[in-house]
Amino acid sequence: MWYPLEKIGVLVVCYGSRGVAMVDALSRSEKYAVDIYVADKQRNPFNTRHAKQHAVIPDLNVQAICKFAANFKDEIDFGIVGPEKPIIDGVRDLIEEETGIPMICPTKRFAIEASKVAQRRLFETIAPKLNPRFRIFDPKEYSSSYSKLKDDLWSWLDELDNNVVVKPDSPVAGKGVGVWGDHFATRESLFEHFMSNFERGTVIVEEKIEGEESSFQAFCDGRHIVPLPETRDYKRAFDGDKGPNTGGMGSYKGVGELLPFMTDDEREEELQVERTIFEKLKGRGSNPELRGIPCYDAIMHTGKGMKVLERNSRPGDPEIINLLPILKDDFVEVCLKIIEGRLKSIEFEKLASVVTYKVPMTYGGYMKDYGGNNLVSFEKAEDLSKKYGGRIRVYPGSVELRDGQCYALGSRTVAVFGAADDINNAREISLDGIKAIDGPLWNRWDIASEQHIEKSIMHMKALRGR
Numbered sequence: 001m002w003y004p005l006e007k008i009g010v011l012v013v014c015y016g017s018r019g020v021a022m023v024d025a026l027s028r029s030e031k032y033a034v035d036i037y038v039a040d041k042q043r044n045p046f047n048t049r050h051a052k053q054h055a056v057i058p059d060l061n062v063q064a065i066c067k068f069a070a071n072f073k074d075e076i077d078f079g080i081v082g083p084e085k086p087i088i089d090g091v092r093d094l095i096e097e098e099t100g101i102p103m104i105c106p107t108k109r110f111a112i113e114a115s116k117v118a119q120r121r122l123f124e125t126i127a128p129k130l131n132p133r134f135r136i137f138d139p140k141e142y143s144s145s146y147s148k149l150k151d152d153l154w155s156w157l158d159e160l161d162n163n164v165v166v167k168p169d170s171p172v173a174g175k176g177v178g179v180w181g182d183h184f185a186t187r188e189s190l191f192e193h194f195m196s197n198f199e200r201g202t203v204i205v206e207e208k209i210e211g212e213e214s215s216f217q218a219f220c221d222g223r224h225i226v227p228l229p230e231t232r233d234y235k236r237a238f239d240g241d242k243g244p245n246t247g248g249m250g251s252y253k254g255v256g257e258l259l260p261f262m263t264d265d266e267r268e269e270e271l272q273v274e275r276t277i278f279e280k281l282k283g284r285g286s287n288p289e290l291r292g293i294p295c296y297d298a299i300m301h302t303g304k305g306m307k308v309l310e311r312n313s314r315p316g317d318p319e320i321i322n323l324l325p326i327l328k329d330d331f332v333e334v335c336l337k338i339i340e341g342r343l344k345s346i347e348f349e350k351l352a353s354v355v356t357y358k359v360p361m362t363y364g365g366y367m368k369d370y371g372g373n374n375l376v377s378f379e380k381a382e383d384l385s386k387k388y389g390g391r392i393r394v395y396p397g398s399v400e401l402r403d404g405q406c407y408a409l410g411s412r413t414v415a416v417f418g419a420a421d422d423i424n425n426a427r428e429i430s431l432d433g434i435k436a437i438d439g440p441l442w443n444r445w446d447i448a449s450e451q452h453i454e455k456s457i458m459h460m461k462a463l464r465g466r
Contacts, residue, residue, distance in 0.1 A: 005033040008332060009052075011069050011079030011101060013091060015041040015060060017357070017397035017415035018317035019082035023050050024393065025324040025331040032332045037072055039065045041083075042409065043401040045378075062091040066098050073099040078339055081105035081292070084171060084314045088114045102339045105292040106313040110281065112294075113171050113312040116204050123308060126280045127273055130308045132207040133160065136169075139198060153194065153205070157187060160207050166194050169202035177245050180208055211302040211463060212261050212456045213309070215251070215319045216270050218278075218295050219334070221343040222288035225278045225295070227271060229257045229348060231319040232448075232456075233298070237364030239446045246364050247412055250356040250430075250447030252423055253322040260423070261456040266301055273306065291338050293320075303463025318355040318415055325393050325417055326351050353419045354426040354448045356434050357397075357412045358441040366442055374408040376439030381416060384433055392429050393417040394437075413441055423448050 010026055012019060019040070026034050027050050038044075038051040041060055048054050055068045065086060069076060079101050081087055090108035095101055112119055123130045135156045142149040157164060168176040178184060178193040197203045217228045233251045237243035254260055258267055274295055281290060296316050298309040324331065328347040337343040361370035381394045398411035414437060418429030427448045434443055446452050 005031065007035065008032045009035045009037060009072065009076040010332070011037045011039065011076045013039045013060070013065055013079065013081040013083070013086050014044070014047060015083040016317060016412065017395040018315060018320055020044060020046045020395040020397065021321045021324045022080060022082055023047055024395070025327060029330050029332040031330045034332060035075065037076055039068050044396055044399060045401040045406050046396050048401055060086050062086050062089045062094050065091055066094045069095050069101055070099050073101055076101050078335060079103045080335060082315060084113055084312060087111045087314055104335055104338055106294045107289040110289055110294055111313045115169050116167055116310065117169050117202060119311045120204065126277050129305060130273065132209050132307050134204055134206040137198065137203045137205065139202065150191070153191070154187065156205055162187070163208040165206045165208050166190065166197065167204050167206065168197040168200065169204060183244065209300045209302060209307045211300040212460050214259055214262065214299050214301065215316050216274060216295065216297045216299050217293055217316055217319060218274060219338060219343060219346060220278070220290050220292060220294050221338045221341045222291045223286040223341045224344055225275065226343055226346050227274065228323055228346070229253055230259045230262065230267070231316070231322050232259050233316065233319055234444060234447055237366065239444050243364055248318050248357065249444045250354070251318045251322055252354045252448035253352060254423060255350055255352045255421070260453050261460045262301065266306070269306055270299060286341060288341070301460060303460060303466060318357065321355045321395060321415055321417055322353040323348065325390065326353060326419055351419045351421065352423040352426045353417060354423065354430040355415050355417050356430045356443055356447050358414050358416070358434055358437055358443045359412050360408050360410060361440050361442065363412065370440065372440055374440060376406050376408045376413060376437065376441065378406065378414060378437055380438065381433040381436040384436060388429055391419040392433050394433055408439060408441060423453065424450060
């Protein structure tokens with residue numbers, strides 16, 4: 001006998017492909033009939049198809065998001081947040097206070113990505129070995145002495161032999177970071193980059209760490225922390241890891257929990273460190289303010305221990321896209337367990353996955369100007385689901401639906417997820433989808449390539465052997 005599914009309403013605060021992946025995971029629930037209420041940055045074509053109610057809030061203002069949620073508070077059982085800005089601005093605090101809707105994201109107090117300086121101070125207190133050497137340059141300390149600023153910076157560069165990373169304290173989606181030897185090769189060009197950030201606020205100058213990077217993510221219900229499989233993000237704009245930092249041009253995941261260049265001991269080191277930090281933040285008993293993904297860390301593996309490059313309190317984009325489509329558990333059920341404080345494990349299919357982004361012509365400086373039509377079409381890529389089933393998914397990101405047609409906006413246009421029994425086949429599926437997307441867009445071709453992965457493996461072997 002067939003029984004009707006239990007009905008449930010979910011608020012999704014969304015921007016880009018990451019939020020679309022969440023909407024997709026929720027809508028595929030087999031246990032619940034899900035009504036989705038999307039607070040979106042624009043008229044995303046995927047979200048408008050799947051949402052019961054869809055609101056466009058271009059600046060993702062938390063007051064406007066709360067007002068939208070309040071209109072349906074009797075129909076929404078919980079909410080989940082993708083982008084960092086609303087989390088930093090306190091969207092959970094406001095919505096829970098004004099509407100009583102429980103939200104899955106940390107409170108404003110635990111939005112650690114609001115300040116890179118705060119992250120370094122946190123690690124100094126809990127796990128100092130995670131920090132590279134760093135120095136903070138606060139405009140308040142140099143308000144009347146430009147020459148002292150330059151002298152102090154030059155002195156710090158002398159100490160680190162110029163091998164530094166320059167970062168703004170406030171988040172700018174990874175795009176304000178400059179690396180010696182990659183983005184600049186002279187002190188004057190470094191200083192130019194430094195000042196472009198310093199004019200807006202505090203800058204932190206860190207020791208450049210050699211190694212291979214992974215992304216650590218974990219769901220949390222306030223009482224338990226559940227680590228997710230490792231992923232690898234590609235921040236640089238162009239093939240060969242060249243060009244400026246971006247929001248992320250793609251990412252990959254291996255069949256199991258590890259990346260190909262990692263060892264079991266390196267994974268265990270991550271787990272121990274993350275548990276230590278979590279226990280310190282949690283305190284005794286439970287801390288519901290942490291629920292969501294309070295720790296999405298960019299980790300550099302050095303062969304002699306790990307360093308944390310950056311810590312965030314939201315899911316990675318694109319890294320969470322590698323995981324949600326291969327979640328074996330019902331995502332609605334996972335969310336309910338997070339809210340109720342009973343999340344102890346999460347199961348994924350034993351598959352590798354690759355995500356490739358296709359982006360506008362001017363993104364990442366690929367072209368200085370583009371005056372053509374920004375009309376894009378995903379239909380042929382979506383039709384590949386007939387060939388690959390659920391092993392391919394097309395997630396529009398910075399796209400706006402106008403009069404039934406899709407137009408690329410300024411940021412990452414569309415993510416194509418591919419899954420298979422190994423990384424290389426997952427990559428081929430993802431690229432098949434990329435090639436089928438019509439429009440004035442470009443992408444990296446080396447995401448998860450055999451050559452790139454082999455280079456990472458050899459690099460780590462060399463670092464461990466030092």
